[in-house]
Amino acid sequence: MCGIIAYIGKPDKTLHVLIEGLKRLEYRGYDSAGIAVLGSSGIRIVKSEGKLLNLLSRLEGVSLNGSPGLGHTRWATHGVPSERNAHPHVSGKTVVVHNGIIENYQELKDELRRKGYRFNSDTDTEVIAHLIEDFSLKGFSLEESVREAFKLLEGTYAVAVISEREPNKVVGIRKFLPLILAIGDGEVFLASDIPAVLPFTRNVVLLEDGDIAILEKNRFRITDPEGREVKRDVFSIDWDPITVEKGGYKHFMLKEIHEQPQAVLDTIRGRVFLEEGRVFLKGIEDSWVADVNRIVAVGCGTSYHACLVGRYMIEKLSRIPVDVDLASEFRYREPVVDEKTLVIAVSQSGETADTSYALLEAKRRGAKTLAITNVFGSKIARESDVVVYTHAGPEIGVASTKSFTAQLVVFYLLSLFLGISRNRLTDAYSLQLIKDILALPQLLQHVLRLDSEISALAGEFYKYKNFIYLGRGLNYPIALEGALKLKEVSYIHAEGYAAGEMKHGPIALIDEKMPVVVVAPQDELLYRKLVGNIQEVKTRKGRVILLTSKGSVNEFYGWVDRFVEIPKTPYLISPLISVVPLQLLAYYIASYRGTDIDQPRNLAKVVTVE
Ligand code: AGP
Numbered sequence: 001m002c003g004i005i006a007y008i009g010k011p012d013k014t015l016h017v018l019i020e021g022l023k024r025l026e027y028r029g030y031d032s033a034g035i036a037v038l039g040s041s042g043i044r045i046v047k048s049e050g051k052l053l054n055l056l057s058r059l060e061g062v063s064l065n066g067s068p069g070l071g072h073t074r075w076a077t078h079g080v081p082s083e084r085n086a087h088p089h090v091s092g093k094t095v096v097v098h099n100g101i102i103e104n105y106q107e108l109k110d111e112l113r114r115k116g117y118r119f120n121s122d123t124d125t126e127v128i129a130h131l132i133e134d135f136s137l138k139g140f141s142l143e144e145s146v147r148e149a150f151k152l153l154e155g156t157y158a159v160a161v162i163s164e165r166e167p168n169k170v171v172g173i174r175k176f177l178p179l180i181l182a183i184g185d186g187e188v189f190l191a192s193d194i195p196a197v198l199p200f201t202r203n204v205v206l207l208e209d210g211d212i213a214i215l216e217k218n219r220f221r222i223t224d225p226e227g228r229e230v231k232r233d234v235f236s237i238d239w240d241p242i243t244v245e246k247g248g249y250k251h252f253m254l255k256e257i258h259e260q261p262q263a264v265l266d267t268i269r270g271r272v273f274l275e276e277g278r279v280f281l282k283g284i285e286d287s288w289v290a291d292v293n294r295i296v297a298v299g300c301g302t303s304y305h306a307c308l309v310g311r312y313m314i315e316k317l318s319r320i321p322v323d324v325d326l327a328s329e330f331r332y333r334e335p336v337v338d339e340k341t342l343v344i345a346v347s348q349s350g351e352t353a354d355t356s357y358a359l360l361e362a363k364r365r366g367a368k369t370l371a372i373t374n375v376f377g378s379k380i381a382r383e384s385d386v387v388v389y390t391h392a393g394p395e396i397g398v399a400s401t402k403s404f405t406a407q408l409v410v411f412y413l414l415s416l417f418l419g420i421s422r423n424r425l426t427d428a429y430s431l432q433l434i435k436d437i438l439a440l441p442q443l444l445q446h447v448l449r450l451d452s453e454i455s456a457l458a459g460e461f462y463k464y465k466n467f468i469y470l471g472r473g474l475n476y477p478i479a480l481e482g483a484l485k486l487k488e489v490s491y492i493h494a495e496g497y498a499a500g501e502m503k504h505g506p507i508a509l510i511d512e513k514m515p516v517v518v519v520a521p522q523d524e525l526l527y528r529k530l531v532g533n534i535q536e537v538k539t540r541k542g543r544v545i546l547l548t549s550k551g552s553v554n555e556f557y558g559w560v561d562r563f564v565e566i567p568k569t570p571y572l573i574s575p576l577i578s579v580v581p582l583q584l585l586a587y588y589i590a591s592y593r594g595t596d597i598d599q600p601r602n603l604a605k606v607v608t609v610e
Contacts, residue, residue, distance in 0.1 A: 009187025029075025350378020
């Protein structure tokens with residue numbers, strides 16, 4: 001994981017750029033942070049264990065003028081979180097920051113030690129610095145040294161390098177991990193992602209695998225691994241830099257929960273045509289899906305839960321059978337897919353290693369591939385045949401919220417497209433489904449008004465040590481998602497179950513110390529059965545928090561502990577609404593417990609290791 005930033009340009013601006021960039025990259029890892037600036041008296045490095053805040057207090061009162069500069073925020077893989085293992089890493093006159101893993105680092109380390117290099121950290125990264133320095137000492141230029149060193153390195157990486165020997169250059173290289181180049185006025189940047197540079201420029205180049213970028217303050221070149229120049233397009237990014245600020249909210253998570261009406265509106269916009277009763281998803285034609293006889297949806301964590309909801313939607317509207325797999329399992333099962341299978345890879349970041357490898361495996365086996373992702377030009381977007389973007393805007397909080405609802409919207413639209421394309425839906429029904437999704441942003445506004453009520457509820461329940469979440473049908477994945485949210489931000493143990501499974505084991509856990517959150521919006525099929533499941537829990541003295549539709553509360557008075565009333569919605573829309581109170585509940589419970597909500601321990605927003 002880790003976040004990297006590099007800058008070459010105005011010496012009095014370097015430190016500011018590095019710090020602002022790192023603030024926006026900290027979601028990628030926060031075990032340590034560090035910077036390097038090349039000034040008139042050589043390279044100065046400041047680093048610190050833990051969050052960026054620690055580094056910032058070290059930098060207080062320090063004047064660091066110079067250019068170029070490097071910055072890094074770390075999610076530890078090789079070597080414990082410590083100052084010694086914090087980046088940048090140095091060898092002689094070479095300084096390096098790295099995101100990724102060097103798989104053959106041990107052999108290289110042994111070899112470098114035999115040559116007399118001393119290691120000052122336990123990281124795999126340090127071999128990169130020594131290798132580049134070694135080639136430089138043999139007379140290679142910085143660019144050549146990087147090229148030669150990377151011929152010896154196995155693994156995945158995005159790296160930025162500076163050297164005192166060539167103080168007017170930054171060299172960057174990427175393989176499998178994200179690295180973008182951005183162009184300002186007399187300044188050029190490298191960063192792990194776009195938001196890191198948004199305060200300074202909107203002009204961005206998405207580097208491709210194997211690209212080596214050579215930055216000087218007024219120009220840049222990109223070459224392939226052999227040194228041949230390659231051309232890449234410059235994109236102008238229309239994200240508003242303000243969307244990557246907290247905007248008055250205490251945490252990004254809360255802000256992003258409240259951004260959901262806008263996120264779904266932006267994801268729907270331009271894709272449904274009410275008058276024609278039609279759905280348009282760029283790149284997906286009737287002919288492209290005509291021979292698809294099976295769909296496999298893969299993702300991790302929250303994105304996996306979106307796949308589970310997607311299965312219900314697609315099967316209901318198109319009758320195409322759907323399998324859902326954890327991306328981390330798919331690749332190793334010798335998956336049975338062929339050219340008539342559509343494999344859908346779902347990933348907010350578009351960089352998750354497990355999902356990317358699953359996608360590549362599906363392609364290798366001849367499947368059609370479609371990505372649902374939030375990040376323009378991300379790895380998974382580029383690797384798939386077709387991309388449908390969620391337009392949720394940058395999501396900074398480690399816990400996925402608005403990207404999840406946007407993913408569900410894409411699944412809804414895709415299901416509708418497939419249903420129409422297969423003639424499975426009457427005109428009247430498709431029209432109704434379109435109207436239903438268009439009403440969603442307003443319904444979300446409505447459900448977000450529960451904010452203070454859920455905050456009070458959290459105040460009653462935050463001391464419990466375990467939670468169970470139950471749901472059925474479309475809301476079973478929502479129970480899983482509610483439990484995941486609670487776990488990751490509050491560190492409370494929580495399990496999600498299909499409510500019908502309770503009696504097959506988990507019911508043994510129920511007693512007066514077990515809050516059970518039941519997601520039971522009133523719908524045609526499953527509501528009655530859920531009422532039965534709630535009775536089973538109450539009989540065993542479990543404490544039931546019931547999430548149900550307005551109008552159905554009366555029948556529970558007296559025997560359910562707490563209610564949360566959500567708007568009554570059509571069945572296929574209900575998961576998009578019921579997930580919101582669960583996100584808020586997790587947020588406020590975590591807030592009462594005083595955890596680090598946007599950067600929970602041990603986690604990172606982008607998971608680029610298997
Ligand atoms: C969600 O809250 C988690 N932080 C995590 O499970 C996440 O959904 C998972 O790592 C997948 O990420 P992606 O969507 O970027 O691929």
